[in-house]
Every structure is written in C-alpha cells, then in structure tokens.
Amino acid sequence: MRKFLHHSTLAILVAASLSACAVGPDYKTPAKVADISFSSPYQQAEHAQSWWQAFDDAALNQLITWALAENRTLAQAKANVDRAYAVFRDTNNDYLPKGTLDASYQASENATLSVADNGVVTRGYSTGGSLSWDLDLFGKIRRATEAAEANAQQADILWHDAQVQLISQVATSYGEYRGAQLRLLVAEQNLQNLKQSRDIVLARLEAGMASELELAQIDVQLHQVQAAVPAYRVALLTADATLSALLAQQPGQLKLGAVPQLPELKQPVAVVEGENYLRYRADVASAERVLAARTAEIGLATADLYPNVSVRGFLGFLSGPGLTLGGDTQSWSVAPALSWQAADLGSVKARIRSAEASSQMALAQFEQQVFNAINEMQLSLNSYNLSREQQLSTELQWQASNKAVQIARQRYNAGTGEFLDLLDAERELLRSRDQLAQLQQQSFVRLVGIYRSFGGGIQLM
Template identity: 90%
Template sequence: MRKFLYHSALALLVAASLSACAVGPDYQTPARVADISFSSPYQQAEQAQSWWQAFDDATLNQLISRALQENRTLAQARANVDRAWAVFRDANNDLLPKGTVDAGYQASENGTVSSLDDGVINRGYSGGANLSWDIDLFGKIRRATEAAEAQAQQADILWHDAQVQLISQVATSYGEYRGAQLRLVVAEQNLQNLQQSRAIVLARLEAGMASELELAQIDVQLHQVQAAVPAYRVALLTADATLSALLAQRPGTLKLGAVPHLPELKQPVAVVAGENYLRYRADVASSERVLAARTAQIGVATADLYPNLSVRGFLGFISGPGLTVGGETQSWSVAPTLSWQAADLGSVKARIRQAEASSQMALAQFEQQVFNAINEMQLSLNSYNLSREQQLSTELQWQASNKAVQIARQRYNAGSGEFLDLLDAERELLRSRDQLAQLQQQSFTRLVGIYRSFGGGIQLI
C-alpha cells in the first residue's frame, strides 16, 4: 500500500510540474468591444420586463408575464442552457483523475492444453479501484473546458435573447390585435356617417332635389366600407391566434376586452449620452462568445502536436480458490503511458488550420454583427420618430376632414352645396381616419422595434 501511494504521489507531482502551460492563443476580447462589459442575461431579462410597465397597460403586462412562463420555445431555450452547462461541467471534470470500483469473479476448467490441467477447475476473484488520469501536459483539456464554458455562456445569452424576442412578438401581436379592433371600430363609425349622408340624399331624392346617381354614388362608398370589415375581422382572428400560440393556449380563449386602445408611452424614449447599448445586444454578446470558443479550439488542436501522458492504476485484491482477503492477496499497479501522433502530424496541422480559419470566420461574423447592431439601433429610432411625425400630421388631417364633412353635409342638406363636395369630403374622411388607425398601430410596432433593437436596454425619461 505504501509503495502504491508513493508511486501515485510521485506521478501526481511530475504531472503537476509538466502541465503548467497551455498551447494555443489566449483569448482577447476584440478591440471594438474591449471596453464593454456585457450585462448579465438575468439582469437584462428583469430590465426587459420592467420596461413595459411604462405603458401602464395591465393586459399587455399580463400577456408578457404569462408568455414568459408558458411559451414552449422559451422553455426549449432554458433547457438548452442547462444542457450546455452540463457539457461544460463534464469537460471540466476531465482535468481530474477518474476511477471505478470493480469486483469480478472467474471460474474456468482446462485453462491450458497441458494434460496436467485436465479436469482442473480454477476459481478466483478480483476487487478494487481502477484509476485513470489523462494528464493535461499542454492544456488540451483546459482549452476544451474554455470552449465548453464559452458555449454555455452563449446558450445563456441566447436564452435571454429568446425572452427579448418573445416579449417583442407578444407586444407586436397585441398591437396588431388592438389595431385590428381600432380599424374595425373606425369602419363601423364610418358606416354610421355614410348612412347619415345616405339618409340625407334619400330624403332629397324623395323631395325631387337629388338624383338616383347621387344615391348610387353614396351607396358605392357605403358598400366599399362594408366590404373591408371582414378583412379587419380576419386580422383580429389572426392576431388572436398568434397571441394564443405564443402563450401556449388554444385560439379564442384569451380575454382581451373590446376596447380598441393601443398602448402609448407617457414619457418619451431617451438615448443616454455615453451609454454603449451594444452590451445589451444578445446577438453581439453571443457572437463574442462564439469567437472565444473558436479561439480555445485552436489550443485543443495545437495540443495534438505534442505527446500525451496518461496514468493508469489499480489498487485492490486478487484472490485464488480460497477467496481470502489479506496482505498476501493485495495488489496494486501504476502504468504511465506516453503517446504521440508523430506519424500523423500532417493531419494535426490541418486541424489547426481548420480551427484558425473557424476563429477568423467567428471574428468576421462578430465584427459584422457589431456594425449590423449599430445601424439597426439607429434605424429603429429614426423610423419611430418619422412614424410619430406622420401620425401627428394625419391626426390634423383627420380633424380637418371631419370638419369638412360637417360643413359639406350642412350645405348639401340646406340645398346650397354640391353633392360632389359632400362625396369627396366623405371619401377623404374615410381615408384619413383609417390611415390614422394604421399609423397608430405602426408607431407602436416601431416602438417595439426600438425595444428589440436595443436588447431591452433602452431607457425612458
């Protein structure tokens, strides 16, 4: 036993002195984001959810909260995080010795061809611990562990990104639902206005002051609005089905209320000067972790240029027919093995070049992701601001159109106005009110786009 412990301690000491280096490049964060500390995915997720409280829309908050609990795609992303960290722990355990406890029994007859063994039955058993250790002389296992950790961190980041995308999808679908409701209400209001105008035309027709053509023309507009109503109902059903799927529910089970109100911010969106919003972008952080993993893989491949040392050992008992256990049956062994792929270095170097090329690809992808993120964030802000300008102008246009219809209807009813003026005013009112409803939905959707493009890190003032 003392000899086994002595030899084992000696082997551990030699291995520790030899495994002090790791080949391959040490990972350095790319210069473009070297000063950015990427936020914790858990902190980002909390901020992403609290951001929506600014809308003060209880229904929207409830939908988002429920989706984060029930959505199956998000559950899949969460399971992927658990799997990735389990892979990392498995890789990290490769740095430590491994061992098994075995016990075996063997019985045999005529164990040799000698006639002296005819009819001889041999029995015996062995029991003890088998140990093995692949000594990480040149850091192959450590580099593999680095790669596995980077991949686990990437999975964590992608899980956060899945939450951001889910919240964005729920909000967008909710906006589409409310937008369809709003356009449906607008259509019904327009129908009421047209029916009032038709009643005026019909009264004048019966009094001989209007023609059949005027009645037919007002009916054209009336039927045109009626024909658009089913499309709004289809849009409403589509949004309901999408929301139901995101919340893992059957369609038609959501109770969203009949009030067509699109959420609006009481405070404007603000970009904080000096804040680097790239740290909230999951795609940037994810591509940076991919680059870290690919860099570590270079070290894994490079380690094969050098010898690999492994140690195998046994400590236990081997007994014969008597099945006794004591000092006489004690057994141990230590067997260091040195292996080297000397005859296959060409393939090793090819794998190194593959790993280096993969690292260059990851670097290029990361750099492009940074440019994409910066432009997407700026575009989302500009698009929202322009949409708001367009919405405000259309609101003024609708107010003017509404006033024009009232004046044209009064004049026509009094016999001092032309029917074509009333018809044009009605047509413009229909168009401007429906366009306003569309722009209200568009502004909300583009506001969601800001949230998504800034990774949930945008602030309100």
C-alpha cells in the same frame, strides 16, 4: 500500499508542474470593431423584462407574464442552457483522475492446452479500485473546458435573448390585435357616417332635390367600406392566433376585452449620450462567445501535435481458489503510458488549420453582428420618430377632414352645397381616419422595435 501512494503522489506533483502551459492562442475580447468600441461585457438590461409596464396596460402585462411562463420555445432555450452547462461540467471534470470500484469472480476449466491442465478448474477473485488520469501537459483539457464554458455562456445569453424576443413578439402581436380592433371600429363608425349621408341623399331624392346618380355614388362608397370589414376581422383573428401560439394556448381562449385602444407611453424614450448599448445586445454577446469557443478549439487541435501522457493504477486484492483477502493477496500497480499521433501529424495540422479558419469565420460574424446591431438601433429610432411625425400630421388631417364633412353635409342638407363636395369630403374623412388607425398601430410596433433593438436597455425620460 505506501509504495502505491508514494508513486501516485509523485505522479500528481509532476503533472501539476507540467500542466501549467496550454498551446494555442489565449482569447481576449475584441476591444474594438473598426472604430466601434466594444469594451463592455454583456449585461442584461435591468429593464429588459419590465419595460412594457410603462404602458400601464393590464391586458399586456397579463399576456407577457403568461408567455414567459408558458412559451415552449423559451422552455426549449432554458433546457438548452441546462444541457450546455452539463457538458461544461463534464468537460471540466476531466482535470481530475477518474476511478472505479471493481469486483469480479472468474472460474475456468482447461485454461491452457497443456495435458496437465485437463479437468483442472481454476477460480479467482479480484476486488479494488482502478484509477486513470490523463495529464494535461499541453492544455488540451484546459482548451476543451474553455470552449465548453463559452458554449454554455452563449446558450445562457441566447436564453435571455429569447425572453427579449418573446416579450417583443407578444407586445407586437398585441398591438396588431388592438390595431385591428381599432380599424374595425373606425370602419363601423364610417359606415354610420355614410348611412347618415345616404339618408340625407335619399330624403332629397324623395323631395325631388337629388338624383339617382347621387344615391348610387354614396352607395358605392358605403359598399367599399363594408367590403373592407372582413379584412379587418381576418387581421383580428390572425393576431389572436399569433398571441395564442406564443402563449401555448388554443385560438379563441384569450379574453382581451373589446376596448380598441393602443397602449401609449406617458413619457418619451431617451437615449443616454455615451452609453454603450451594445452590451445589452444578446446577439452581439452570443457571437462574441462563439468567437471565444472557436479560439479555444485552436488550442484543442494544436495539443494533438504533442504526446499525451496518462497514468493508470490499481489498488486492491487478488485471490485464488481460497477466496481469502489479506496482506498476502494485496495488489497494486502504476502504469504510466504515452501516446503520440506521430504518424498522422498531417491530419493534426489540417485540423488546426480548420480550427483557425473557424475562428476567422467567428470573428467576421462577430464584427458583422456589431455593425448590424448599430444600424438596427439607429434605424429603429429614426423609424419611430418619423412614424410619430406622420401620425401627428395625420391626426391634424383627420380633424380637418372631420370639420370639412360637417360643413359639406350642412350645406348639402340646406341645398347650398354640391353633392360632389360632400362625397369628396366623406371619402377623405374615411381615408384619413383609417390611415390614422394604421399609423397608431405602426407607431406602437416601432416603439416595441426600439426596445427590442436596444436589448431592453433604453429607458424612459
């Protein structure tokens, strides 16, 4: 027993002194991509899962809370995190010796071809602990652990990104739902206005002051609006189906109310000068973790250029027919072993080149992701600002169109105005009001796009 412990302790000390090195490149987070700084590590924005509350919309708050609890894609991403960290823990345990407790009994007759053994029954019993340990002399286990940890961290980042994407999808679909409601309401209001104009034309026709052509022209415009109503209802059903799918519900179960009002911010969004918003981008951080894993895999492949040393041992009892356990039946063994792929170094070098190429691919992907993120963030800001400008201009246009219709209708009703003037004013009012409803929806969706592209890191003023 003492000899076994002495040999085992000596083997552990030798291994610890030799396993301090690891072949392959040590990974460092890229500090810059071209002239873009990337010195900050990934950090989930504090407001990433609460920014929508700035809209103060109870229905939207309820939908997002529901989606975070019930969405199946998000549950899948969370399970993927658990699996990745389980793989990491399993790989990390390879540093430690592995052992098993064994007990076996064996009985045999005619164990050899010798005539003297004919009819001889041999019985034996063994019990004890077996030990095996792969010594990480060149850092193969270390690099494998680094790669597994980076993959687990990437899975965790992707889970956070899945939450940001889910929240954005729910908010966008909610905006589309309210937008479809608003356009439907606008169409119904326009129908009422057209019916009022038609009543005026009909009254003048009966009084001999209008023609059948004027009545037909107003009917054409009325039927055009009526024909657009089914499209708005389809858009409403589509948004409801999308929201239901995101919340893992069947269509038609959502009770969002009939108030067609799009959420609006009470304060504008603000971009902080000098803030490195890249650290909030999960896709960038995910690509960086992939690069870390691919870099570690270079060392994992390089370690096969060198011998692998392992130690096997046994401590227990071996007993013969008497099945007795004691000092006389005590047994131990220590068996160092060395293996080396010396006859297959060409394949090892090929795997190293493959790992290096994979690392270069991951680096290029990471750099491209940074450029994509920078441009997406800038585009989202510009698109929202332009959409707001367009919305404000259309609001003024709608107000002017509404005033023009009132004047044209009064003049036509009094017999001092032309019917074509009324018809053109009605047509322009319909177009501007529907366009305003579309732009209100567009501005909301693009605002959601800002939060998504900035990883939830942008704040209110």
